[in-house]
Amino acid sequence: MEPSQRSLSDESEASRTEVHSTSTNRDMPPELLAKVATYIPTQDPIETARNLGSLERTGRAGREAVTSDPVGKYHARMKRIGASAKTVFDTVIPGNQLPEWETNRPSPTARTRAVGPILKFQSEAGKSRFVTNILNLPESAQCDAILSVIKHLNDLGEANKTRLIERSIEILRLEPPLTWNMGQKCPAVDVLVQGEKYLNADQLARIQQERSSRPRLSPLFGRAIADFEVQKTMDANPRRYRDAAGPEVRAVDTVIETIERYSASLARGGPNAVGLLTTNESFEKNINEVYNRTRAELDASSRDRSRSGLSR
Structure with a gap:
């Protein structure tokens, strides 16, 4: 398997070479290792x-810390979620390549949009390859693909996020503007x-320079800002604009089974x-x-276990 194809479900094998402070961990009492395990999960x-x-x-204490609840339940669930995410990603973007657009088949942008919510489950190499695939699309399609994953840029990491933002600025500078x-x-x-929330000071300054020196960009920015305000209002009031009823609350394992x-x-x-x-919209809601x-x-x-321990 190539590095770009590894994802969450492969990380257990990948981390064999990344065991740190092994001897120290072996000397820790089991209760302390169990406590340490609860601090390991991140975003x-x-x-x-x-x-x-x-x-x-x-060692044995480390295994027990990872496999015992509450971390054990969390770890087992995340493995199941990660395995399903990998299956979806590998199906939607086969061979880590964006298929060219063909009639009666999902477009490249539809594919990138579909995997946006599961980019966090891809390896660093996989994320980089995903961004490269977008940047290899025809210039006219690149920003549409970037826009399709705009809510998930932080999941790609700083370097990949910067690649996509910088390409968007490059396309902004085309004369005449690339429009539809x-x-x-x-x-x-x-x-x-x-x-905008992803932009640094230098990027903001360059964009402002383009707007100031090219008056024809003004109505394009005005339209984009107005449309985005409407979208934010709809996102903030989903029951008013989309669903008449509130969301059904299901057990976590039931939702995982639906994803599987x-x-x-x-x-x-x-x-x-x-x-x-x-049915990808339902998948996105479920995975999130x-x-x-x-x-x-x-x-x-x-937190409950910590309070219980303090009360003894």
């Missing part, structure tokens, strides 16, 4: 899997407006199946919900 599931794997291989919808929309402008069924169904259909991504709730349950269990 980066790849890093978390690697570090839990390292602790697990330090009869010249009313500019994908590069949309990226930079919706991704979806990923298996997707794999059976293959990367070019008609309707490949028709279960990822956040799994971490929240671990945090709550850890």
Whole structure:
């Protein structure tokens, strides 16, 4: 398996060479190792899997710390989520390559949008390859693809995020501007407006210079800002604009089972199946919900155990 194909489900094997302070960990009492294990999970599931794997291989106490609740339940769930995420990613973007657009098949942008919520589960090499795939698209399609994952740029890491932002600025500088919808929309402008929170001072200054020196960009920015405000209002009030009823609250393991069924169904259909991504919105909601709730349950269990220990 090439490095770019590794993901969360492969990190246990990958971390064999990354065991740190092994002898020190072996000397720790089991209760302390169990406490240490609760502090290992971070917002980066790849890093978390690697570090839990390292602790697990330090010896019997390390294994017990990782496999016993609450960390054991968290780790087992994240492995299942990561395995499903890998199946979906490998099906939607087969061979870590974005297929060229063909009639009656998902477009490259539809594919990038579909995997946005699971980019956090990809290895560093996989994330880099994903960004390279976007930058290898025709220039006219690059910013649409970037925009499709704009909410997930932080999951790609700082270097990859910078690559996408810098390419968007390069495309913004094209003369005449690269537009669609009869010249009313500019994908590069949309990226930079919706991704403003990712921009550093230098990038903001360069964008402002373009706006000041090219008056024809002004209406494009105005339209992008107005559209983004509407989108933010809709996102802030989903029940008003989308769902009449509140979301159904299901057990975490039930949601994971739903994700597993979806990923298996997707794999059976293959990367070019008609309707490949028709239910992807539900998958996105499920993966976000279960990822956040799994971490929240671990945090709550850890706090409860800490309070219990202090009361003794």
